[in-house]
Amino acid sequence: MKFNLSSKALKISPSITLEITAKAKEMKSKGIDVIGFGAGEPDFDTPDNIQYAGIKAIESGNTRYTATSGILELKEAICKKLKNDNNLEYKPSNIIVSNGAKHSIFNALFAILNPGDEVIMPIPYWVSYPEFVKLSDGVPVPVETREENDFKFDLNDLENALTHKTKAIILNSPSNPTGTAYSYEELKNIAEWAVKNKIFVISDEIYEKLIYDGHTHISIASFGEDIKKLTILVNGMSKAYAMTGWRIGYTAADEEIVKIMTNVQSHTTSNPCSISQYASVAGLTGDQSVIEDMKKEFVKRRDYMVDKINSIKGLSCRKPIGAFYVMANISNLKGSTINGKTINTSLDLANLLLEVAKVAVVPGSAFGADDFIRLSYATSMKNIEEGLRRIEDILK
Missing domain, CATH: 3.40.640.10 (Type I PLP-dependent aspartate aminotransferase-like (Major domain))
Structure with a gap:
């Protein structure tokens, strides 16, 4: 049966960020070791x-x-x-x-x-x-x-x-x-x-x-x-x-x-x-010091992520001064073949990293900027180090 549904609702694009996160969670539920850089939420517990x-x-x-x-x-x-x-x-x-x-x-x-x-x-x-x-x-x-x-x-x-x-x-x-x-x-x-x-x-x-x-x-x-x-x-x-x-x-x-x-x-x-x-x-x-503690940790993670991304051939990024995201420029990778797959879009690279490197990033096309991928540092330093190592290995 063909439904006659809302034309307005049908024009709404699904959230790619939630899509990537859901796909990563599904892989994790199957026992696959996925490092997630997609989440837009702090990995800290709500203050006591x-x-x-x-x-x-x-x-x-x-x-x-x-x-x-x-x-x-x-x-x-x-x-x-x-x-x-x-x-x-x-x-x-x-x-x-x-x-x-x-x-x-x-x-x-x-x-x-x-x-x-x-x-x-x-x-x-x-x-x-x-x-x-x-x-x-x-x-x-x-x-x-x-x-x-x-x-x-x-x-x-x-x-x-x-x-x-x-x-x-x-x-x-x-x-x-x-x-x-x-x-x-x-x-x-x-x-x-x-x-x-x-x-x-x-x-x-x-x-x-x-x-x-x-x-x-x-x-x-x-x-x-x-x-x-x-x-x-x-x-x-x-x-x-x-x-x-x-x-x-x-x-x-x-x-x-x-x-x-x-x-x-x-x-x-x-x-x-x-x-x-x-x-x-x-x-x-209440006491606001917990925010300062969280910020100190985010700064450490950000600095490591920015330095590491800028050391990986084909990637570059600027140092952000707020939030907990890095936009990595992937324009130098477009048109190249990595692991047998041609990278024409940010979604191509995001899918490759998730399927092969087991690392979840968000394609820049979700934000109207296809020359980039977004990585969140709202995850542990251990995850950041391992995830970026996997990305570096794939891009080599």
């Missing part, structure tokens, strides 16, 4: 104080529906965090808590887009950005960036992409998949451009805490009231607090936007998990 707060929430009976947009205690903790970390004044009515930052971004786009509205995003982009835009009846406008410019778009790029249909830009700093982060001056210029053209900025700041080498995270919303009004700031608990499975993201925005997002959420998922919300309060208000 957060775990205990979750247990206490269960024991206290905080397991029922909450307000759609989240409990007041969590909203207040988020407001305090935004004030202390980002010098941003928000009220609880400016905050909505959702089922992860991914959900927050989707809700934000769904709230602001009308059919045909365009959303500018840099290439490489996080895999779900264009799909979210399409699901919200918008048009994704990917903009090529240059590796030598650390994969960042500038004002010329934005001007060239601007049309009368441009509704928003997506800014991800620090970035998945590149690990790049925008400087004060770069953000200031983008803020002025957005205000001048009345363009929304969806600022994905989920990797805010994972920034290295003395660099400081800056939120674009902090450049004045005009840009703050246009900014939809998205953050969450997943990356900094090793809470990926707890599924808590949040948005800070103008009250009018938050009301629409809340209405949408009320008809789709209702409130995020009550237990996770109470645990998140403990995360935001």
Whole structure:
């Protein structure tokens, strides 16, 4: 039987990152020793104080529906965090808590887009950005960036992409998949451009805490009231607090936007998990030293991975200053034959590495950048050393 299914849904591309991860897990379940560089989650346990707060929430009976947009205690903790970390004044009515930052971004786009509205995003982009835009009846406008410019778009790029249909830009700093982060001056210029053209900025700041080498995270919303009004700031608990499975993201925005997002959420998922919300309060208000400990380990792993990749013939990469990913340039390998297989695309190389070397990486085509593969260093140093050794052996 041939079904007549949603044409919109059929246009959505599957997540290659999840596909690769699932394939690697399936191989592992069969006893195959696979090294995974695909995961976008810290390999650390959720901090004890957060775990205990979750247990206490269960024991206290905080397991029922909450307000759609989240409990007041969590909203207040988020407001305090935004004030202390980002010098941003928000009220609880400016905050909505959702089922992860991914959900927050989707809700934000769904709230602001009308059919045909365009959303500018840099290439490489996080895999779900264009799909979210399409699901919200918008048009994704990917903009090529240059590796030598650390994969960042500038004002010329934005001007060239601007049309009368441009509704928003997506800014991800620090970035998945590149690990790049925008400087004060770069953000200031983008803020002025957005205000001048009345363009929304969806600022994905989920990797805010994972920034290295003395660099400081800056939120674009902090450049004045005009840009703050246009900014939809998205953050969450997943990356900094090793809470990926707890599924808590949040948005800070103008009250009018938050009301629409809340209405949408009320008809789709209702409130995020009550237990996770109470645990998140403990995360935001408790001891933050665990993040610094995690960062030190990430820096060690990053430095080893960058040095090793740059020593392997056919590969090169830049040193990222945030998140926990390295984008390795594979353009010199294209057209070559490795282990009897011709490498024409990043997916060809990713499949070869998984099938032969038993190493899972994410092809750059998932992010619109086919000359690259993404490797995550959110895994043990032992795995990093062994995985890169296998890659080197295959490429030799």
